[in-house]
Amino acid sequence: MLLKIPGLLTNEQVHRCREALARASWVDGRTTAGHGAASVKQNLQLALSDPIGIEVGNLILDVLGRSPLFMSAALPLKVMPPMFNRYEGGGTYGNHVDNAIRMLRGTDHRVRTDISTTVFLTDPADYDGGELVIEDTYGSQTIKLAAGDMVMYPGTSVHRVTPVTRGSRISAFFWTQSLIREDAQRALLYELDNSIQQLAVDVPGHLEITRLTGVYHNLVRRWSIT
Ligand SMILES: O=C(O)CCC(=O)C(=O)O
Numbered sequence: 001m002l003l004k005i006p007g008l009l010t011n012e013q014v015h016r017c018r019e020a021l022a023r024a025s026w027v028d029g030r031t032t033a034g035h036g037a038a039s040v041k042q043n044l045q046l047a048l049s050d051p052i053g054i055e056v057g058n059l060i061l062d063v064l065g066r067s068p069l070f071m072s073a074a075l076p077l078k079v080m081p082p083m084f085n086r087y088e089g090g091g092t093y094g095n096h097v098d099n100a101i102r103m104l105r106g107t108d109h110r111v112r113t114d115i116s117t118t119v120f121l122t123d124p125a126d127y128d129g130g131e132l133v134i135e136d137t138y139g140s141q142t143i144k145l146a147a148g149d150m151v152m153y154p155g156t157s158v159h160r161v162t163p164v165t166r167g168s169r170i171s172a173f174f175w176t177q178s179l180i181r182e183d184a185q186r187a188l189l190y191e192l193d194n195s196i197q198q199l200a201v202d203v204p205g206h207l208e209i210t211r212l213t214g215v216y217h218n219l220v221r222r223w224s225i226t
């Protein structure tokens with residue numbers, strides 16, 4: 001399931017992130033890519049230990065934790081600390097699939113990358129190119145969103161970022177391990193949750209809402225990996 005979350009960050013929050021990131025030092029993005037991906041990756045990133053990245057990442061995690069849309073669609077078990085990248089001067093990231101397992105820095109904790117996410121931090125009018133192209137079962141989706149918007153998509157997808165030929169594209173990206181491993185099951189739960197929420201507005205207090213809520217939780221119980 002590919003899902004956009006418009007306005008995850010307010011303009012003020014985007015501004016704060018961008019101001020902090022402008023003070024950070026960027027390194028070659030190939031340092032954090034797996035073997036196959038490194039050969040098609042041509043961008044800049046913040047070092048994982050960069051205190052500015054950690055601070056801005058915490059702001060984003062805080063906002064995410066309060067996003068009902070993210071919680072419902074991701075059903076997160078573990079969210080990796082956000083990382084940051086910058087593409088300019090033809091910078092690009094060719095077709096790749098993200099590594100299935102990532103280590104949490106400084107620990108021996110592993111995170112399975114069920115869901116990949118990009119949070120756009122640059123106004124699309126400020127750069128050319130830089131589209132995130134995701135191969136989906138319904139064909140390829142081209143994503144270029146307003147600053148503060150986010151897209152989440154299955155970690156299993158082949159994806160790329162087209163060359164940035166004018167300006168500079170700065171984004172946060174991170175991975176989530178979901179309680180629900182299978183994308184199709186997660187998508188069903190998301191649909192059901194949305195339906196129940198809508199029913200609760202349209203026919204408040206209806207007994208069937210309680211039964212459907214039970215079905216929702218019993219499916220989570222059946223499918224959850226924890
Ligand atoms: O910059 C993006 O939107 C995606 C980055 C990406 O695919 C990656 O770092 O694996």
Ligand SMILES: [Fe+2]
Binds near residue numbers: 097116
């Ligand atoms: Fe990727």
